[in-house]
Amino acid sequence: MDLGLRNKVAVVTGGSVGIGLAVAEGLAREGAHIVMVARDQNRLATAARDLADRHGVRCLPVSADVATCDGIASIVSQTEEAFGGADILINNAGTGSNETIMEAADEKWQFYWELHVMAAVRLARGLVPGMRKRGGGAIIHNASICAAQPLWYEPIYNVTKAALMMFSKTLSTEVIKDNIRVNCVNPGLILTPDWVKTAKQLTTETGGDWEGYLQSVAEEHAPIKRFGSPEELANFFVFLCSDNASYSVGSSYFVDGGMLKTL
Structure with missing residues (x-):
């Protein structure tokens, strides 16, 4: 099935490994050009080169820390310089935590807030104006089943992923008038x-x-x-980016093999 993504420009954070790499691969297979964002410069360069060679698309590696204002500014400026903006944004960068609420320091809470929430806020502020000029786009946030069904050993992860899910819903109502669709994916065991x-x-x-x-x-x-495999999950992301999902707005989708225990 041709999903109509050829020559679209997609920014994928945490894009050099795991879920992010699988999503970048899926989009590149459909002919989209990729802005691949990660911190590990060597792994990033190798992954970007491999993706471009195998799929015949442009793949721009951007080494940046999305948890910082400077990192976000670098992503936005390099995307605009290379492609004139983006059509798709995949907010995927993140990591698990391990702590108790009683013992976790403020600094740890702040780190995860910057990584999981403020990175998405800042990237929206930076890339949405360009999406408007391009006629619209798609933004997908990779949250977690833990946003709704928490695991006891990672309270900070649970809380910040829940906040990301709410940010996704709130952003969706603000930008749909610009033909920008925002959705959230909550994976289970990948x-x-x-x-x-x-x-x-x-x-x-x-x-x-x-x-x-x-x-x-x-x-x-x-x-x-x-x-689940990263590739199974990536298939869902790629579909949501396409016009085949044109009526999907402001939703949170659980891709979890039945792990969620509630309706």
Whole structure:
């Protein structure tokens, strides 16, 4: 199916690995040009070059920290200089946390607020004016099932992802008049390199069966009894970016293998 994304320009944060890379790949496969944003400059350059070579699109690597004002300014300016603006924004950059509310310092709360919420706010302020001039666009926020169904060991992640989901809904009502559709995706268990790294660490002293550990997590939490792949999730992102999803506005979609326990 041709999703009508050829020659569109997509900014993908956290784009050099995991879910972000899979989304960038899916968009590039449809012919979109990619502004790939990440902090690790070497990994970023390699991923961008590979994507461009395999799909025949332009892929601009932008090394930037989205949790800072300077990082956002760099993303916006380089996107405008290279492409004249963007048609698609994927706010994907983020990471899990591990703490208790009673013990977590203010600085940790502030870090995650900047990374998960203010990065999305600042990128909207920076890129929406250009989207208006281009006739519209699509913005998708990658939140988490934890925005609605929290895990006990990462309260800061839960809270900031819930705030991101609400920001997504609020932004959607403000910019739909400009033909800019905003939606939110809340993934469940997705097999990213971070999950593999964590599983290996947790099983080092018990025989190293990290795959068995991940399977036990899937069986405990997901009725589908497995992790989803980044590519499975990316397919949903790519569809939401297309005009085939033209009536999807301000929604939050759970892509979680049945993990969500509520309606």
